[in-house]
Amino acid sequence: MMTWFSENAADLVVIAVILAAVTAAVRSIAKNKKKKESSCCGGCAGCGACHAAKE
Secondary structure, X not given: OHHHHXXXXXXXXXXXHHHHXXXXXXXXXXXXXXXXXXXXXXXXXXOOOOHHHHO
16 A cells, blocks of 8 residues: 555646645635625626626
């Protein structure tokens, strides 16, 4: 079992970093949604999520 971990240590580190980044992104999106903030920068008047579309 330890041989497998040592052979795949680099892959496991990369997977852990990617998982942490995805988790942080999802938490950020959920936090912004809870605060009713939008990550949209405008220019999409028909999407309904932009603050410009609501005005």
